Amino acid sequence: MVEIAVLLKQVPDTNAKIVVVNGRVDESAIASWVTSPYDEYAFEAALQHTEAAGGSVTAITLGPERADKVLKDAAALGVTKLVRIWQDEWQDLDSTQVQSALANAVKAAGAELVYCGKQSADRNQGSTGPGIAEILGAACVTEVSDSYSAGSYLRPTASGSEKVTVSSPAVVTFTKTQHELRRPNVRGIMMAKRAQIEVVGGDVNASQVNFNGHSSPAQKPAGKTYQGSDSVPEVVGLLRDEAKVL
Amino acid sequence: MDITIIAETQGDNLHPVTSQLVGAATSLGASPTVLCAGGAGADAAAGIAGVGKVLSVVGDCFSTFDGGAWATALDAAAGAGVIIGAASAQGRDVVARIAARRGIPVVQDVVAISQGLTMTHPIYSGKAMQEVTVGGDCAVTLRSNTFPPAGDGGSAESATVQQSGDVKIAVQEAIAKASARLDVSDADIIISGGRGMGNPDNFEHLYALSEKLGAAVGASRAAVDTWDEIPHSMQVGQTGKTVNPSLYIAVGISGAIQHLAGMRTSKYIVAINKDPEAPIFKVADYGIVSTWEEALPILGDEIAKIL
Ligand SMILES: Cc1cc2nc3c(=O)[nH]c(=O)nc-3n(C[C@H](O)[C@H](O)[C@H](O)COP(=O)(O)OP(=O)(O)OC[C@H]3O[C@@H](n4cnc5c(N)ncnc54)[C@H](O)[C@@H]3O)c2cc1C
Ligand SMILES: Nc1ncnc2c1ncn2[C@@H]1O[C@H](COP(=O)(O)O)[C@@H](O)[C@H]1O
Numbered sequence: 001m002v003e004i005a006v007l008l009k010q011v012p013d014t015n016a017k018i019v020v021v022n023g024r025v026d027e028s029a030i031a032s033w034v035t036s037p038y039d040e041y042a043f044e045a046a047l048q049h050t051e052a053a054g055g056s057v058t059a060i061t062l063g064p065e066r067a068d069k070v071l072k073d074a075a076a077l078g079v080t081k082l083v084r085i086w087q088d089e090w091q092d093l094d095s096t097q098v099q100s101a102l103a104n105a106v107k108a109a110g111a112e113l114v115y116c117g118k119q120s121a122d123r124n125q126g127s128t129g130p131g132i133a134e135i136l137g138a139a140c141v142t143e144v145s146d147s148y149s150a151g152s153y154l155r156p157t158a159s160g161s162e163k164v165t166v167s168s169p170a171v172v173t174f175t176k177t178q179h180e181l182r183r184p185n186v187r188g189i190m191m192a193k194r195a196q197i198e199v200v201g202g203d204v205n206a207s208q209v210n211f212n213g214h215s216s217p218a219q220k221p222a223g224k225t226y227q228g229s230d231s232v233p234e235v236v237g238l239l240r241d242e243a244k245v246l
Numbered sequence: 247m248d249i250t251i252i253a254e255t256q257g258d259n260l261h262p263v264t265s266q267l268v269g270a271a272t273s274l275g276a277s278p279t280v281l282c283a284g285g286a287g288a289d290a291a292a293g294i295a296g297v298g299k300v301l302s303v304v305g306d307c308f309s310t311f312d313g314g315a316w317a318t319a320l321d322a323a324a325g326a327g328v329i330i331g332a333a334s335a336q337g338r339d340v341v342a343r344i345a346a347r348r349g350i351p352v353v354q355d356v357v358a359i360s361q362g363l364t365m366t367h368p369i370y371s372g373k374a375m376q377e378v379t380v381g382g383d384c385a386v387t388l389r390s391n392t393f394p395p396a397g398d399g400g401s402a403e404s405a406t407v408q409q410s411g412d413v414k415i416a417v418q419e420a421i422a423k424a425s426a427r428l429d430v431s432d433a434d435i436i437i438s439g440g441r442g443m444g445n446p447d448n449f450e451h452l453y454a455l456s457e458k459l460g461a462a463v464g465a466s467r468a469a470v471d472t473w474d475e476i477p478h479s480m481q482v483g484q485t486g487k488t489v490n491p492s493l494y495i496a497v498g499i500s501g502a503i504q505h506l507a508g509m510r511t512s513k514y515i516v517a518i519n520k521d522p523e524a525p526i527f528k529v530a531d532y533g534i535v536s537t538w539e540e541a542l543p544i545l546g547d548e549i550a551k552i553l
Contacts, residue, residue, distance in 0.1 A: 014484050014504050018373035025374055037485050094351045095342070121484065122370055125354045126335075127342040130313055134346035139314050139414035142339045145478065152418075156335070156479065157311075158256065160423035166415050176478055176485045208351045208384070212364065212377040223515070225522070225533035229540035235516065235532045236548040243514045243531070245435070245493040246459075246552060 002055040002150045002168075004046040005111035007102055007128065008074060009036040010067040011121040023213035035070045038117030040181050042174040046115045047077060047182070049150040058083060058109040062101055063090060068197055075195035076184035081109065082195055087202030094209035099131035101202035106136065108200070112168035113150055118143050118175045129173035138169035145175050248327030249276040252320060252344075253283070253291055254337055256432075260287025263332045263388075265294050265395035270359055270388055271330055272296035272396055278330070280402075281320055284308030288404055297402040307411040311336060315411030317343035322409050326383060328363065333387035334431070345385035352385040353378060357392050371484055371507030391434075391490045391513070423479075427453070430482060433462030435493045436512075438482055440466035440505075442498020442519065442538065446475035451542050452497065458549050464489070464509075466499045483508035497538045501526025518542070 012018070013032040018025055035043075046057045058081040059074040061067045071082040085101050087093060093101070106114050114136075119126035126142075133140035141164060146154035152165050153172060166172075184192070226235060240246045249271045254261035264280070264287070271278040277298035282288040285302035292300045303323045307315035313336070321344045329344055331337040333355040345352035357375075358366040364379045365386065430436050437452050437459070452463045464487075465480040482489055484504035494512035499505060501517070501524055509515070510529055517530035520537045527533040534541055 012370070014371075014507070018370045020374055025370070095345065095353070096349060096351050099346060124367075124369060124371060125342075125352075126338040127345070127352050127354055130317075130339045130342040131346040131352070133314060134317070134343045139312065140339065140343070141415055142313060143335050154421075157420070158429070159420070161421045161479075162417050163419040163421070164415050164417050170414070176481075178478075208380060208382060209353070210379040210381070212379055214369070215375045215377070217368070217372055217375055220529065220531070223527075223529075223531040223533060225527050225530070225535060227522075227535050229534070229536040229544055231534055232536075232541055232544040233548050235534060236545065236552065238532060239493065239514065239516070240552055243493070245514050246549070 002050060002053045002113060003109070003111045004050055004055065004113045004115055004150070005058045005060055005106045005109045006043050006046045007114065007116035008039045008043060008059055008061050008070040009117070009120045010034070010061060010063050010070045011036045014121060020214045020216050023215070025214050033066060033069065035073060036117050036121045038119065038174050038176065041177045041179065042115035042117055043074060044179050044181050045147045045174060045177065048179070049147070053150055056081060058111055060085070060102060060105045060109070062087065062098065062202065071197050072192045072195060076188040076192035077182060078188065080195070082197045083109065084197050084199050085202050086199050087204060092207065092211045093204065094207045095125065095127045095131060097202070097204040097207060099128055099135055101204050102128065103132045103135040104203060105200065106132065114171040116171065116173055118173045129171045133171035136169055136171070138171050139166045140171040140173070141166055142173045143175045144172050146177050247274060247276050248325055249274065249278040250324040250327065250329050251278045251280045252329065252331040252337065252340060253280050253287055254332040254334060255283060255286040258286045260290040261332070262395070263390040264291060266390065266393040267330050267332060267388055268294045268296055268396040270393040274359065274361060279325065281323055283316055283320060285406065292402045292404050293398050293400050295397045295400040297400050300402050300404040302404065302406040303409050304406055305409045305411065307413050310413070310415065310417050312411070312413045312415040313339035313343055315413045316340050317347060318411035319409035320344065321347050323407050328383060329385040331387045333389050337387050341385045341387050348383065350383045350385060351380055353380070354387045355389050356386050357389050359386070372510055389490060391492070424477070428462040430462045430464040430480065430487050430489050434491050435459050435461035436464050436489055436491045437461050437495040437497065438464035438466065438499060439469055439497050440499030441468040441472060443469065446473040449476065455542065455546055455549070458546065458553060466505050496526050497542070499526055500524050501529065
């Protein structure tokens with residue numbers, strides 16, 4: 001038996017255009033919200049490992065009401081324990097606050113394994129998994145690219161990859177794996193409609209980080225386009241003399 | 247300001263990004279202490295200009311990578327203040343854990359830093375930037391190839407301390423890479439192929455070119471998903487690797503937003519694509535509208551001429 005908590009973050013669709021208005025990303029302009037891509041691989045592994053060993057999955061998200069969707073999507077694949085943490089000013093929570101809120105929910109779920117993404121598609125930090133592991137006194141295997149069973153994973157190394165085992169409690173952060181992501185069937189979608197989501201407070205300390213603002217990335221000056229392969233010698237010359245990268 | 251740098255290592259050697267970490271620290275007026283996990287790269291670190299002190303942190307826990315164990319040992323050796331590491335897989339893991347141990351915030355993948363500490367880091371895979379200020383102690387990782395490196399000619403004093411940490415991750419089996427080719431994360435020049443390469447055998451043209459250039463070969467997700475011969479470790483983009491080389495050459499890649507997410511901050515981008523409307527040309531410094539079949543042989547010859 002294994003109890004796994006999986007952390008699912010809701011993020012803008014990776015195709016979405018990000019617009020900054022008055023120093024802040026304009027969320028109202030984002031039409032489509034999805035589960036952060038790596039989290040989906042973490043979730044798939046959690047389903048497989050609990051199916052193989054018995055036990056259950058608790059899906060946890062931290063976010064506003066619209067984030068219920070990532071939990072409903074999990075419910076459509078059979079997860080019944082669904083927790084959303086709600087904290088005012090959730091957008092400006094610093095790393096310490098996010099980690100402590102999520103770690104509290106993991107503890108309440110009684111999970112011995114936590115599966116999450118290598119990094120979220122919005123904040124791109126990669127802090128949450130290792131940070132939660134520290135709070136829980138757990139090991140953390142990061143950037144896992146395959147998994148065999150609860151406690152057995154593949155991770156990259158400088159010279160290739162290695163199979164590792166880890167004892168519980170542990171946090172595992174997933175990158176993309178080879179496993180096909182399953183899609184819900186009609187029965188699952190019906191079940192998800194009735195799913196109960198437990199909403200809990202984050203109960204975090206004050207932030208230690210001041211948010212100054214968002215901006216659009218600096219635009220590169222427009223490059224030049226050359227027609228046909230005859231231009232290759234000219235481009236190579238520019239790479240050497242103008243860009244000085246060859 | 248007291249700054250402790252977690253040296254980035256590559257096996258027993260120092261990774262060049264460490265000089266960039268020192269460069270950023272000295273730009274803040276600090277004379278940083280550099281911690282070398284397991285003592286790796288300590289001599290080289292002492293030779294970086296501006297380093298105040300080098301501390302080799304040695305112990306059994308450094309024989310394999312376990313972020314928890316490494317953070318325990320390095321945290322015990324590091325002073326108070328600001329912790330700086332590299333925004334690599336290991337760097338992010340260790341630095342985040344040290345921050346959590348200390349109850350201080352961590353800001354990863356910083357691309358600009360100034361007194362205060364005010365920091366900028368990309369969000370939404372580079373589609374926007376976020377600026378924050380942290381008044382007290384904090385932990386930070388810096389994006390590679392973004393900060394000017396400190397020079398050499400330093401002669402910092404070195405010391406060794408013994409520390410320990412509980413290793414909880416056991417390595418069962420090491421799997422060597424199919425080839426000893428350079429990884430995209432470590433390369434200063436990258437040539438990537440996309441679905442436009444037609445079939446995986448055609449990547450041989452890219453490998454041949456990469457050998458001439460000392461470059462790594464990357465791929466788009468379409469290439470990785472379509473062909474078993476192209477492993478996911480080569481994938482650049484949103485669900486692959488984020489790279490920041492001096493030169494990125496995209497061959498037969500359309501330039502989907504998820505691909506751009508992984509490479510748009512490359513210093514120079516060259517695109518070879520037969521479709522003049524391909525979005526990759528919007529980010530390319532030098533775009534070549536041509537099939538790769540025509541362009542690559544000439545590129546190979548021209549490079550051979552100048553190298
Ligand atoms: C959640 C999510 C995450 C994703 N993550 C990633 C990621 O990490 N990395 C990534 O790359 N993609 C990612 N994608 C996929 C992305 O949207 C694109 O589908 C993918 O990048 C397309 O790859 P491509 O450019 O090789 O193929 P295509 O879009 O098929 O483009 C092929 C290009 O080759 C050109 N071409 C064809 N023949 C030739 C020739 N003979 N000579 C020269 N040019 C030629 C064509 O003009 C075309 O522009 C992701 C998508 C999603 C939804
Ligand atoms: N608000 C959140 N809700 C649920 N999971 C989260 C949240 N923030 C981070 N995570 C998890 O932690 C991973 C890494 O996030 P980050 O540290 O922001 O890059 C994500 O892929 C999620 O699995």
